[in-house]
Amino acid sequence: MPSALVFFNELSDAPSKAQRELLTLASRFDRATLAVASEVPQSAQDVVSGYGVDKLLVAPGNDDVFIDHALSALAAAVKQSEADVVLVANDNFNREIAARLAVRLDGAVITDAIDVSADLVVTKDELAGSYSAQAKATNGTLFVTVKPNSIEDAPQPQSQGQQLEVQPLDYEAAATPAIRIVATEAKAVSDRPKLTEARVVVAGGRGVNGDFGPVEDLADALAGAVGASRAATDAGWISHDAQIGQTGVTVSPQLFISAGISGAIQQKAGMQTSKCIIAINKDVDAPVFEIADFGIVGDLAKVLPQAAEEIRRRQA
Ligand SMILES: Cc1cc2nc3c(=O)[nH]c(=O)nc-3n(C[C@H](O)[C@H](O)[C@H](O)COP(=O)(O)OP(=O)(O)OC[C@H]3O[C@@H](n4cnc5c(N)ncnc54)[C@H](O)[C@@H]3O)c2cc1C
Known part of the structure; x- marks a missing residue:
């Protein structure tokens, strides 16, 4: 049976609803690995272990590099986990890294997915939701970007309190990153849920x-x-x-x-x-x-x- 890898660029104290949905989807597979391209707080690790994740791969973060760091971390995670399917969010950032790695590894990428079956048949929306299509990769590792609100968030009761195996991600940081962040400014935080994730x-x-x-x-x-x-x-x-x-x-x-x-x-x-x-x-x-x-x-x-x-x- 196929195994799954979920990848997050970062994971805060309380994983978001969209992140929990991806973890729920991964629990459908024989083995589920989570890789995060930055440090993972203990409270987040406790949440993750409740979703039946077998292994957590963590890459030390580097604020200075952006997409290069995520690309290197994900490439290493794919190699280390030997996963058949890689599940990421459906935002622009993750669509880009999924597409770039799929090309690099001679794999396949499917975006806008709303479901992935245990035998790797992906259901996705087409033509702005006028049609739904089912697709299967014919080559290599399959990268899937999953739309929020498609999967019901459901922790695995049998996994509660289970010990999570945490390993460092064995990756090489990009030597000369193509992009360097020179300044960041946090946006005012609203109490309302994120538009793309709200129920x-x-x-x-x-x-x-x-x-x-x-x-x-x-x-x-x-x-x-x-x-x-x-x-x-x-x-x-x-x-x-x-x-x-x-x-x-x-x-x-x-x-x-x-x-x-x-x-x-x-x-x-x-x-x-x-x-x-x-x-x-x-x-x-x-x-x-x-x-x-x-x-x-x-x-x-x-x-x-x-x-x-x-x-x-x-x-x-
Ligand atoms: C290339 C391109 C890309 C575009 N991308 C987008 C996009 O991403 N998103 C987008 O939204 N549009 C987009 N548009 C614009 C789109 O074509 C419409 O012009 C726009 O969606 C109209 O917005 P609206 O419905 O609010 O306004 P209107 O079409 O003017 O409709 C207003 C409605 O409000 C109703 N109304 C008025 N007063 C009341 C009241 N008091 N109570 C109840 N109902 C009332 C009216 O009956 C009317 O139906 C794009 C257009 C182009 C050409």
Whole structure:
């Protein structure tokens, strides 16, 4: 039976939901190894061991180099673990290292995966979620980038308290890195979940008319993230980080609430794989209703506060 390697560039005290989903996926395989390109705190090791990971390979971090360090660490981890499949996140950074290593090792890479079976059949979204395809690698090590919210986070009860075997990663640091970080600045941290990983996303468009308050309030009532259409980000009502769509981020939450967004094809490209879509629009003919599971024809300024109030009343 195949064995799996999960790779993280870094792992904080509390592994993120997307990281726990990857560990859950790895537990499906005969052997699961985790490699991290920086130091791993003990609290994170305790969480990892609860997912049935057999071995943890750790590379001492080097703040000065960026992608070169991750590439060297992952290449060494693939060699050391002898894994058949390598599971990484679906962000740009991991897609790049997966693709570069797959070429270097004469392997295969599949992106945007939503599942990997125990016999290495990968299910992935195609054409912005209009189709789902199943694919199998025909050559070498398989690198798979897995979309967040595709796998149910499920620690392995039988692994709780299990001793994790920790080994240093036997790798050679890149001698002359192509990129050197000269400065970093931490972004202001929001209490809300990360947009690409959130289980619930509430998104607003031109229809909010400059006021994202009701969108943010409903997102907070549902412990969700806030997203936006390009019309809203271009208007400067919210940061460009929140843009969902062809030229923004792709989200695939359990619940997506679209408010005052018409549903242009470029917008749908970023959200139509959401499990349940609720659309609020005052125009009954808005294209967003074509892909919505539930539609509310009405003024978002009235609908959103009522929804938030009712949710809080039921939570109390
Ligand atoms: C190459 C390219 C890439 C693009 N990439 C993206 C992208 O990544 N993401 C993206 O979003 N767009 C993208 N766009 C733009 C896209 O085509 C649309 O113009 C954009 O999505 C429209 O945003 P919107 O739905 O908020 O605005 P509109 O299309 O103006 O729709 C506003 C909607 O709000 C409704 N409304 C108004 N007031 C209310 C109210 N009070 N209550 C309820 N409903 C109300 C209206 O009925 C309308 O349906 C791209 C375009 C191009 C050409």
